[in-house]
Amino acid sequence: MIIIGLAAIVFLVFCYILIKFLSLKVSIIIIVSIIFILLIFYFINSSNFFVESTDLKNESLNEIHLGDEITPLLFKELKNSYGKIVNDTGMAILITTEHDNSYKFEKVYLGVTNNKVNSVVSENPNIKTSKGISIGDNIVAIKELYGNNFKSSIDEIGETITYIDKDRNILLRFVINKEEVYQIILTTNS
Incomplete structure (x- = not known):
């Protein structure tokens, strides 16, 4: 900030x-050009336009997949x-994904819309992605398993690597703190 x-x-x-040293007309043209x-630059940096797609079809955090229906059996398994x-x-x-309900466990958050999971956030070291990344793993392991087609940024929650x-x-x-995974977010992109 x-x-x-x-x-x-x-x-x-x-x-x-x-404005002080050039004519007003020239100054306005320069200022508008800089703003443009x-x-x-902001649009290019904030969009996902230049990031190649990564196949996340079978991605999950442990047994939790996006789109899973929250049935009484699944809820019991989660508990x-x-x-x-x-x-x-x-x-x-x-997360920017809207949801109409949520379930909060210690170090695990599920966002739900129409009774289906649309977001999973975890800081639980026992939860792994479908390729085996968990809290405490390093950036090298992420890149080895998921590749180099990611967006890297600094967000409110810290350094992030997004596939x-x-x-x-x-x-x-993946939210990174001191070169290690601190939080994992699997969500729909809305």
């Missing part, structure tokens, strides 16, 4: 200098595996 504030101040000073270039429902998972959960299945509209995101 501080960097954005400093960038805004530098930009305003730059605009002031342009920044908007293009047996992850314990009782809690009010607070103890995790920062930042995108564009055909199935699925995201698999």
Whole structure:
């Protein structure tokens, strides 16, 4: 946030200098051009347009798949595996997928829409992706198993590596802290 504030101040000073030393018309053209270039850069950086698709068809976190219906049997299995429902998972959960219900276990969060799982967030070291990545694994292991077609970014929750299945509209995101997986997010891309 501080960097954005400093960038805004530098930009305003730059605009002031342009207007003071150049004609108003030339200054406006330069300022609008800079804003346009920044908007293009923001769009390119924030979109998934340039990230190649990764096949996440069979991806899951342990036995939990996106699209699984929350039946009484599945709910019982989840409680047996992850314990009782809690009010607070103890995790920062930042997902953009909307859901109409959620189930919270210790270090596990399930987002549900129309009684089907559409998001799974885990900080539980006993939960693994379908290819075996779990909390505490390093970035090298992720890249070896999932490849190099990912989007890397710094988000509110930290450094993230995101694999995108564009055909199935699925995201698999690894939140990294000190070069190790800290949180795993499997979600639909809405």
